[in-house]
Amino acid sequence: MNAAQLNEALRDTTVRTIALDGDHRVLDRLDLDAVRADPKPIVGTGGTTFVHMELWRVCGLVGYHGNGQIRLGSLQLTGETWVPGRVEGVLLGGSLGPLRAMVGAGLPSLDGAILLLTGERTQGLGQVDRQLTHLIRAGALKGVRGVAVGHFAGFDGFVDREWSLNDVLTDHLNTLNVPVLGNLPIGPGRPPVPIGVSAVLNATEAVLSVG
Amino acid sequence: METLAGWGLRPELGKHALDRRGFMAGSDEDRLADLNDALRDPGVRAIVAATGGAGAYRIVDGLDLAAVRADPKPVVGFSDISNLHIALWAATGLAGVHGCVGTGGRTDESCRRLLFETEPITLHAEPSSVTVPGRATGVLVGGCACAVSNFLGAGLPHLDGAILCLEGPQNPHFDRMLWGMLRAGLLDGIRGFAIGDLIGLDPSVAEPGPDQAMTVIRERLGGLGVPILGGLPFGHREDQVCLPLGVEATLDAHAGSLTADSAVC
Numbered sequence: 001m002n003a004a005q006l007n008e009a010l011r012d013t014t015v016r017t018i019a020l021d022g023d024h025r026v027l028d029r030l031d032l033d034a035v036r037a038d039p040k041p042i043v044g045t046g047g048t049t050f051v052h053m054e055l056w057r058v059c060g061l062v063g064y065h066g067n068g069q070i071r072l073g074s075l076q077l078t079g080e081t082w083v084p085g086r087v088e089g090v091l092l093g094g095s096l097g098p099l100r101a102m103v104g105a106g107l108p109s110l111d112g113a114i115l116l117l118t119g120e121r122t123q124g125l126g127q128v129d130r131q132l133t134h135l136i137r138a139g140a141l142k143g144v145r146g147v148a149v150g151h152f153a154g155f156d157g158f159v160d161r162e163w164s165l166n167d168v169l170t171d172h173l174n175t176l177n178v179p180v181l182g183n184l185p186i187g188p189g190r191p192p193v194p195i196g197v198s199a200v201l202n203a204t205e206a207v208l209s210v211g
Numbered sequence: 212m213e214t215l216a217g218w219g220l221r222p223e224l225g226k227h228a229l230d231r232r233g234f235m236a237g238s239d240e241d242r243l244a245d246l247n248d249a250l251r252d253p254g255v256r257a258i259v260a261a262t263g264g265a266g267a268y269r270i271v272d273g274l275d276l277a278a279v280r281a282d283p284k285p286v287v288g289f290s291d292i293s294n295l296h297i298a299l300w301a302a303t304g305l306a307g308v309h310g311c312v313g314t315g316g317r318t319d320e321s322c323r324r325l326l327f328e329t330e331p332i333t334l335h336a337e338p339s340s341v342t343v344p345g346r347a348t349g350v351l352v353g354g355c356a357c358a359v360s361n362f363l364g365a366g367l368p369h370l371d372g373a374i375l376c377l378e379g380p381q382n383p384h385f386d387r388m389l390w391g392m393l394r395a396g397l398l399d400g401i402r403g404f405a406i407g408d409l410i411g412l413d414p415s416v417a418e419p420g421p422d423q424a425m426t427v428i429r430e431r432l433g434g435l436g437v438p439i440l441g442g443l444p445f446g447h448r449e450d451q452v453c454l455p456l457g458v459e460a461t462l463d464a465h466a467g468s469l470t471a472d473s474a475v476c
Contacts, residue, residue: 024390101387104364105394122383126234126265130361133268138365163233 003029006051010034017070023047024101027054035059041070045188046120049094050102056092056196057108065094065116065150066192074211075193077184079148082170084204085179087145089114091199091210095187096152097122100131103138111143114201114208117169118187121154125168128152132172146179146201148208150186179203214313215259218323225249228261235266243270246295251278257326259312260288267291268361271298279303285474287312287322289378290447293354294361300352300457301366306474309354309376309445310453321453325474334452336467339406339441341428347403347438348461349374351454351471355447356409360388363395371400374462376454377428378407378446385409385424389431403462404432404439405469407454408446438464 001009003026009015011034020042027050036059042051043064052063064070092108093099093116099107119128135141155165166182173180181203186193193210200209215222225245230237249255271294280303286295287308299305312322324332336342353359353376359367375398382388392398409424425441432439440462445454460471 024387028394097384097387101360101384101391103391104397105391107364124234129234129266130268130357134361134363134365137268137272137361138363140364161231161234167233 002026007031007034010038010040013038016040018042019067020044020048020051021046022051024050024098026051027106030054032058035061043067043070043192045118046095047098049098052094052195053099053102053108054106057106060196062194062196064192065118065195066186066190067188068191070192074209077186077193077208077210079181079184079206079208081203081206082149082180082182083174083178085146086200086202086204087114087179088198088200089145091116091148091193091195091197093117094195095119096128096131100134103134103140107140109143110141113144114146114148114199115141115144116148116150116186116193116195118150119152120188121152121158125158125160125163125165128165128168132168136172141176144176144178146203147173147176147181148184148186148201149173149180149182150184151188151190153188181206181208184208214319218327222259223255239266239269242266243273246270247273247275247278250275250284253282255284257284258286260286260292264288264291264295268294268358271295271366274298274302276302279305285326287326287453290355291358293358296354296456297352297358297362298366301362301368304457306455306457308453308474309456310451314449316450318451318453325453325455327475329473329476331470331472332455333468333470334443334445334454336440336469337442337444339425341406341425341433341439341441342464343433343437343439344464345403345438346461346463346465347374348459349402351376351405351456351458351460353377354456355379356382356385356388360384360391363388363391363397367397369397369399373401374403374405374460375401376405376407376445376456378409380447382424386427386431389427393431398435401435401437403437404428405443405462406439406441407443408448408451438462440464440467440469442467443469
């Protein structure tokens, strides 16, 4: 969907939900007045994180990270304890590549947030390592209260010189000194989870409660 | 090492150069310690990376900048070593050499010239679809595109007065990077662009083709009103010509040449 098609859907009052395969190219042409006049959920993963973060920062719009039908009501998702602890905050984030690409270019403040991280493999582990290093070095994760790690598509069973995806993720996330909950059923091909709403990350009990 | 010794130098291997941790050559602490030892050692006159330097971006904030300012010496390397070049240039204005040693031919010869001679070096471009005519003078900054993206909002200053050098293999997010640089205003006041070997596969490009990175450059940079010289022989190619960084250069897109000061003076 290009910017013109997305704007058409944003303006169409009969459209109540937009399933979007987005990218950075639509950001500079978004019809923000249409979003404010008739806010509607945008559902997607990957490059759609660009749109979620932009519209959250500019309009406060809640996006949905995932694919498929939106589930109403609060969600309880079970993961795996990586770093124990319990925190409350607004769930923000999404696909790692777009998050790092927005550093210095419109990424909202993550201070006080629970950071959601998912991903898609386009290269190897080095790319994930570069992206996480960038976010941390830029100070973009300052004030993050906890991290919810979802699904990284394409990395199942992937090992490079004895390192797996989880080795790269924990190598960085375990240095943040906040609770980390891994292996959550969120991300590409997983049911949508709202972004920009209150959440409780209980990494000790391995449960993320959203909404 | 043989090539360097053949130039009359006494090469010393870093203590941890042959270590291994996952896809990197040892722990961050050990790799950083090797690098800072070399930066502080007055007997060391240049630091040469043997290969790409995976994970160099992880240690850039630990570099001993006081040692660099007290005794500047060039770092030679490319690919992930571009992270060191950018970090050191941004913090101290240090000059470096984008390239490598030991593969022979014009690569070794251009590296030797940049380390031993003070005469300017000229790189000649092959015809390229991204070239935008004009002439510009500025400081050469950049290197591997994927290293440049590591510094957006994380240490890369505004590039006014600079000529941005870009090369790199298989970068799936090249368009995103240029979008981010433009959105952040980092390219305001840029003097020109020097494009090396840039073979990209970018799924977000509007008109896909075998030269997608070139399409991205035309779309994002072609209308900025500054010269672009494509087809320069630096980058991830077998016979790359070494390029000095952090030095003054003149880019002449009519003549197809980039003439830069040496890495030493």
